Amino acid sequence: MTDKPRDYCGIFGIQNHPDAALLTYYGLHSLQHRGQESAGITTSYFDEEEERWIMPTHRDFGLVLNVFDDQNIFKEELKGRAAIGHNRYSTSGASKNPANIQPFRVHYRKGNIAIGHNGNLANAKQLRDRFREEGVLFQSTSDTELILHLISHSQKDTQLEQVLEALEQVEGAYSLVMLTDDKLIAVRDPNGFRPLALGKVDGSYCVASETCAFDIIDAEYIRDVEPGEVLVMDQESDADSEPESYFLEPEHGTDTSQCIFEYVYFSRPDSKIFGENVDKVRRNLGKYLAKEHPIDEMLTKETKHKPIVISVPDSSNTAALGYVHENQKLGRECKFEIGLIRNHYVGRTFISPGQKQREQKVRTKFNTVQGVIEGRSVIIVDDSIVRGTTSRYLVDMIRKSNPAEVHFLVSSPPIISPCYYGMDFPTPEELMANRYDRNIDDMAEEIGVDSLCYLSPDGLVNAVKEANVSPKGYCTACFTEDYPVPVNFGVEKEANEII
Numbered sequence: 318m319t320d321k322p323r324d325y326c327g328i329f330g331i332q333n334h335p336d337a338a339l340l341t342y343y344g345l346h347s348l349q350h351r352g353q354e355s356a357g358i359t360t361s362y363f364d365e366e367e368e369r370w371i372m373p374t375h376r377d378f379g380l381v382l383n384v385f386d387d388q389n390i391f392k393e394e395l396k397g398r399a400a401i402g403h404n405r406y407s408t409s410g411a412s413k414n415p416a417n418i419q420p421f422r423v424h425y426r427k428g429n430i431a432i433g434h435n436g437n438l439a440n441a442k443q444l445r446d447r448f449r450e451e452g453v454l455f456q457s458t459s460d461t462e463l464i465l466h467l468i469s470h471s472q473k474d475t476q477l478e479q480v481l482e483a484l485e486q487v488e489g490a491y492s493l494v495m496l497t498d499d500k501l502i503a504v505r506d507p508n509g510f511r512p513l514a515l516g517k518v519d520g521s522y523c524v525a526s527e528t529c530a531f532d533i534i535d536a537e538y539i540r541d542v543e544p545g546e547v548l549v550m551d552q553e554s555d556a557d558s559e560p561e562s563y564f565l566e567p568e569h570g571t572d573t574s575q576c577i578f579e580y581v582y583f584s585r586p587d588s589k590i591f592g593e594n595v596d597k598v599r600r601n602l603g604k605y606l607a608k609e610h611p612i613d614e615m616l617t618k619e620t621k622h623k624p625i626v627i628s629v630p631d632s633s634n635t636a637a638l639g640y641v642h643e644n645q646k647l648g649r650e651c652k653f654e655i656g657l658i659r660n661h662y663v664g665r666t667f668i669s670p671g672q673k674q675r676e677q678k679v680r681t682k683f684n685t686v687q688g689v690i691e692g693r694s695v696i697i698v699d700d701s702i703v704r705g706t707t708s709r710y711l712v713d714m715i716r717k718s719n720p721a722e723v724h725f726l727v728s729s730p731p732i733i734s735p736c737y738y739g740m741d742f743p744t745p746e747e748l749m750a751n752r753y754d755r756n757i758d759d760m761a762e763e764i765g766v767d768s769l770c771y772l773s774p775d776g777l778v779n780a781v782k783e784a785n786v787s788p789k790g791y792c793t794a795c796f797t798e799d800y801p802v803p804v805n806f807g808v809e810k811e812a813n814e815i816i
């Protein structure tokens with residue numbers, strides 16, 4: 318397991334566009350925050366000379382910028398009017414295993430097929446055990462490959478029927494982009510765990526995990542792919558007519574369970590996911606934080622300045638603004654300040670084992686603005702505490718700038734349980750809330766703050782539902798242990814690695 322939660326994967330797909338691979342490349346750039354281990358693009362075209370469909374794939378470890386560092390990749394290699402792309406953060410199958418880099422592309426009796434997956438299959442172990450018994454030779458150690466085996470094993474007549482039959486057998490979290498020789502297929506699991514949006518650009522359809530990938534290519538957001546929806550776009554599809562749409566039956570329950578942590582931390586504030594702007598929802602989390610923990614109820618020191626609220630850039634900027642705005646509305650004095658400066662050249666989730674290295678990591682990523690902090694009552698707003706590494710060392714650094722007092726507010730509840738739906742969390746024992754038996758006073762002492770306050774689980778759901786009025790439900794399992802789809806607890810990411 319990992320040091321802290323890491324992002325989900327980012328996926329992108331486009332059909333019937335002359336610059337399919339290039340637009341996918343730009344889309345992946347915008348989705349870089351969702352996965353930084355590896356990146357890949359697959360395209361599809363009919364080769365007149367060879368009289369067959371070709372599906373070139375370019376994929377490697379690293380950031381999008383490094384993987385696609387040569388223009389010729391687009392001119393000579395990734396030809397075709399349809400493309401899918403993937404940025405990976407591993408949840409099933411080791412991150413260092415090159416076989417796990419997506420998209421996966423295979424050839425079977427119905428032609429070529431490629432897949433990019435964001436999420437984690439809840440019944441991967443059962444499916445893998447079944448295939449192993451049947452004698453299947455696996456090409457990777459990832460859960461995503463199982464979907465391809467299910468498709469190739471299907472005895473249905475058409476490829477589309479095979480895909481639908483395969484998807485009826487998988488459970489858990491999956492937003493998918495798939496490429497067949499002549500079709501782009503976009504899928505969201507019936508629970509709708511992961512986001513996936515439909516857009517159009519130059520009259521062509523495109524899909525992406527987050528709408529910030531549309532903005533970078535000047536595409537227009539049309540709507541979300543609905544939970545359980547399978548969208549099929551062929552070479553004749555043009556974005557003025559509705560794409561073909563099919564629906565999968567939910568295996569467990571009928572409610573949707575969109576990942577609430579997307580709104581708390583993962584998605585970019587300039588994106589729209591689950592039908593609502595992330596910025597709007599995140600500000601509302603700050604507002605509810607102010608309702609539950611108004612600023613003056615925390616302060617204990619008299620200072621000659623207004624208390625200051627600082628965010629931990631960039632992920633909590635928006636929630637901190639919402640917190641300040643609501644306090645001011647309630648007549649409580651405070652102001653938003655930039656008290657921490659972030660070095661943007663340090664990766665989002667740079668893994669560094671060992672305590673000394675973790676401390677160094679926080680120092681490399683942040684520095685304090687002494688003049689802003691000195692003598693003030695400082696309220697730090699962050700979006701989440703996982704292991705407690707960031708908060709502990711940040712408070713240490715802030716204390717060195719001589720504030721009058723330091724309080725820590727979190728715009729989500731304590732994380733008490735891992736995610737099994739597409740995010741890589743530390744084990745339950747490593748989560749800070751569990752290390753301190755969920756005793757918030759003890760956690761405050763460990764972090765070194767005068768007080769520590771969290772948004773309540775009800776506050777979280779209410780804040781999200783007020784900002785996004787859609788009736789769809791949310792997964793809150795990492796905060797509540799209420800898992801909407803049964804999971805195989807304790808299966809390690811590396812469980813299938815043998816070399």
Ligand SMILES: O=P(O)(O)OC[C@H]1O[C@H](OP(=O)(O)OP(=O)(O)O)[C@H](O)[C@@H]1O
Pocket residue numbers: 320321322582629630631632633665666699700701702703704705706707708
């Ligand atoms: O308690 P911890 O284990 O330290 O993890 C919690 C921190 O991790 C996340 O930020 P991260 O540094 O991953 O990325 P960000 O820069 O996108 O906020 C989150 O926003 C918290 O600041």
Ligand SMILES: NC(=O)CC[C@H](N)C(=O)O
Pocket residue numbers: 324325326405406407408409410417434435436437438459460461739740
């Ligand atoms: N974070 C994700 O969405 C991961 C997708 C897939 N389970 C993998 O590990 O490759």
Ligand code: SF4
Pocket residue numbers: 510575576577578579735736737738739740792793794795796
């Ligand atoms: S467990 Fe947490 S991170 Fe995972 S899908 Fe549910 S809300 Fe999202």
Ligand SMILES: [Mg+2]
Pocket residue numbers: 629630631632633700
């Ligand atoms: Mg952060």
